[in-house]
Amino acid sequence: MSIFSHHEYDQHENVLFCHDPISGLKAIIAIHNTELGPALGGCRMWPYATDDDALYDVLRLSRGMTYKSALAGLPLGGGKSVIIGDPRQDKSPELFMAMAEFINRLGGRYITAEDAGTSVEDLKIMAQTTDHVVGIAPKKDLQGNIKSGDPSPMTAYGIFVGLSTSAKYYLDRSDLEGLRVAIQGLGHVGYRLAEHLHKAGAKLWVTDIQTEQVERAQDELEAIAVEPDAIYSQTVDVFAPCALGAVLNDRTIPLLNASVIAGAANNQLQDELHGDKLRHHGILYAPDYVINAGGIIDVAHERTGYDPLQVKQHVEGIGDTLLEIFQRADSEQASTNRVANQMAEERFRSCPIKPHKLAS
Ligand SMILES: NC(=O)C1=CN([C@@H]2O[C@H](COP(=O)(O)OP(=O)(O)OC[C@H]3O[C@@H](n4cnc5c(N)ncnc54)[C@H](O)[C@@H]3O)[C@@H](O)[C@H]2O)C=CC1
Ligand SMILES: O=C(O)CCC(=O)C(=O)O
Incomplete structure (x- = not known):
């Protein structure tokens, strides 16, 4: 090693x-x-x-966290x-x-x-x-209810906001009624995303390696269950990877039948080149560390005094950041991941590591 x-x-x-x-x-x-x-x-x-x-x-x-926090303005x-x-x-x-x-x-x-x-x-x-x-730490939601400190609900909400922005930008969708979404992974974030989407009228195809959550989604959210490896080839509008990383690679990209990728998993691209491949296939990729920043925004606010309305507004800013990336990528004929990387680096590489930091 x-x-x-x-x-x-x-x-x-x-x-x-x-x-x-x-x-x-x-x-x-x-x-x-x-x-x-x-x-x-x-x-x-x-x-x-x-x-x-x-x-x-x-x-x-x-590394992804450095880029995520920089673009989330934290x-x-x-x-x-x-x-x-x-x-x-x-x-x-x-x-x-x-x-x-x-x-x-x-x-x-x-x-x-x-x-x-x-x-x-x-x-x-x-x-x-x-x-x-x-x-x-327990915190209050907008209704004043005390909730657990779990950041997953805000991550899921941020994905929902970012997915809606992506569908509007690329598919000209003003709402999500009837939007077809395939979700890989129904854990803390994936299941909550599925709930938001179901509420907004989307139709869901879901998979997980744990069958209980899949059965729950079938019962509660009218989701269609598919085998783990079949999730890539579903004919849908959006593919939402919400399990582990490196799922967008040479093997899976040719299988995709989706127009947009918008999901929670960190490091979805096996390599930056796979972002270019998605672009060549005409698929809009919402960069993972931009769209899944809801959790880090949530816990960052906890450190400075938690105001639920401020957190919600900050998380909703994910939509604006994505829009800026999509527009810049289109005008520069570049892939969205590379544009996002450049924007993040402009923020955290503005000054080199200071010697005193290493000494402290
Ligand atoms: N929890 C959070 O607030 C945040 C999570 N993320 C990322 O989102 C992803 C999901 O996180 P959580 O929901 O918290 O994790 P989790 O562990 O609660 O859920 C992951 C789910 O994916 C399933 N899974 C694993 N391999 C699979 C496969 N090959 N096919 C289908 N399903 C599979 C697991 O069985 C599990 O149900 C991770 O990549 C995580 O790093 C990113 C930002 C914040
Ligand atoms: O959401 C969290 O648990 C903290 C942030 C994080 O680790 C992430 O965004 O991947």
Whole structure:
């Protein structure tokens, strides 16, 4: 395993390998860039086949957070962590407390939150050991009801806003009535997105590797269930990847029968080149880290005083950012991912890493 010459290294500031033999914790924390602020990003738990797979994932995820926070206008840098393990059987309080100890050692340079495979309950266990956790504090919604600190509802709302903007821009749709959407992954975000879409009159095709959620969507949302690998080839208007990354690749792009890609998953493109391929296929891609910024916006507001109306308005700004990217991509004849990257880099690379930051 190499780090400095790793294909995904991209000048990461820190990569911390964490091992606690007592709890069995094996984890990696990656801090990509703290130019705009401390690195905030969720903690994923996944049964990676190899340590290399875990490293590849965490480097890509943490880099994505730098770009996400920059384009969402947040004073935050990018970082992420992964725990190597099966979330269905390897969780224990000791494991999460050990993870929290490692987060403490970074002295606030990395702040964690929920991601695929972890839940608010897991984060609450970490919060017994470290202050550097967000997304767990109860907060009020617009009706004054106290809700859990889970950022997923705001992520799902942001995807809904961004998907609506994309459908308006590319398909000339003023509403979502009858819009055909295929959703891959019905977890914390995917299921809530499905609920928003159903309420707006969209027709849903859904898949998950866990069948309970698929059955629930069939019962509650009149969704049509499809096998995991069949989701790519459904004839729909929008494909919404809401599971894991690298699902837009050489194998899947030729299978797609959708006009728009708008979903929650981080790192949907296996490579930047796949964004170009989507463009050549006439498919509009809503860059993942732009459309899925609702969660980071939600937890970032928690740090400075949570006003539900302000959060909602900030999340709705995702639509305006996407519109700017789509228009710039069209006028520059460029793919949307490359335009988004350029816009984000203009923000966080405005000044090089300052020497005092490395010393602190
Ligand atoms: N939770 C949040 O607020 C945010 C989540 N994201 C990203 O959105 C994605 C989903 O996150 P969550 O909903 O929180 O995770 P989750 O773990 O609750 O849900 C993921 C779902 O995808 C399913 N899945 C995994 N592999 C699959 C496959 N090959 N085919 C079909 N389904 C599959 C899982 O069974 C699970 O139900 C992740 O990529 C995450 O990084 C991004 C921004 C914020
Ligand atoms: O939504 C969260 O849990 C925090 C932000 C994050 O990790 C993400 O946007 O991927």
